Amino acid sequence: MKYMLLIYNNPATYQSWTEAARDELFGEVDALMKELTESGELVGGEALADASTATTVRVRGGVTAATDGPFAEAKEQLAGYLTIDCESQQRAVEIAARWPDARYFAMEVRPVMNTAGTEI
């Protein structure tokens, strides 16, 4: 089963940290990525630029309105994601719990839809 792990955090918090503390956090991420690559569970993932660089697009009555800023206004923003292919939701939750942002903010685990289907 494929799962997307959505990473939520508040960049202001990390900005207030010392360089060493931030390096340690990145080190943790690198180690976990390496482990997931070696286990053959990592499918992909990207980090996103800060939410302040986002443009939200709406079309109403055929008119496009593009506004600066993210769709959901909150202190915690979607900072990136990783896609994994693992055996169970339980395993996906286990991986999410080891991602450092889970300790300070939150990770959201969502199953990815597939195109396989069984008729009744």
Add this chain to the structure above:
Amino acid sequence: MRQLAPQVLGTLVRRYGNFELSEDAVQEALLAAAVQWPASGLPDNPRGWLITVASRRLLDQLRAESARRRREVTAAALEPGGDLAAPSPGGEPGGQRDDTLTLLLLCCHPALSPPSQVALTLRAVGGLTTAQIARAFLVPEPTMAQRISRAKQRIKATAEPFRRPAEPERTQRLRVVLDVLYLIFNEGYTATSGPDLHRVQLTTEAIRLAREVHRMLPDDGEVAGLLALMLLTDARRPARTRPDGALIPLAEQDRSRWDSGAIADGVRLITAAMARAPLGPFQLQAAIAAVHAEATRAEDTDWPQIAALYKVLAGISPGPVVTLNRAVAVAMADGPQAGLDLLATLDADERMTGHHRLDAVRAHLLEMAGQPAAAQAAYRRAALRTTSLPERRYLESRAARLRP
């Protein structure tokens, strides 16, 4: 050419005793053959050609490794016997067959997770490339390569000798092989359209491997049952989806599009197996598929017989999925309320909590029972819970069709 893969690999492992490197060498030889044979023509002895090329690659690898370890290993010690260049044509047929089964048992080692068993079986026994397997499972090639190499390391760590395990272990391990082949089959069968097209190859591959195992073990009822089940299920594939990938339920399929040749094969296999072998879950599922296949129209289906077969299946191999399918058969044979009563026994089952299939079946039975409001609610709950796009589409359209 891919049929030769397990025979060539078996010969190499037997000679050099290194499964991990032998498997890489065979894969390289197969790639070389794919490039050279179309240009230069098929060699007189394709199997001998592959063994020669794969052996050379393996010896190069072993030499490089021993050099790395700075160990004094003379090339002579690694030189294979004189039969390298010319294996006797058509020789050791028994040995070839043994190797395929031994390899299957090794690739489906219980120490591996099911996805690893599947990947390694397709590569080492099926002869598919890592790229093909990755495409079929919709993951990037490096992810699949990593999975395969990890599986091989784990097999190396078990240090299992390259021979068939003794009874009763052999029978238990063979069950795992059958489960892995069925898993491969279903990965391909449940594919619908578009991006899934590469997956259909998995169905063909699973049937090919099941046929191979059946040829080696013709008296094993469960092997015959699995092959029959695959043939009878796959026979419905042309009728189970619309061109856009939408699912068509069994009751609404155009049965003239079912593959009558595959049905005849499957029915013959399962009839013969059930007449002489002890019953098993694959045989019973094949028997159920055969009853469906023998009904020219959906309304001609012998539901009492299917319900009886499910009862036996629930006795020897109980589980929530069997109960779920049995509830449909019971509803068709004895009325929707009987089916709903059976479904109610699953409500307390933790394995089914939040599972969309329980709601999907309940929705169908409620619709049959003339309770459109409850049916609609159940279809919608199921649609929210499924992770399959075609199933969600189907469930939403069933919900929309109802007028409570």
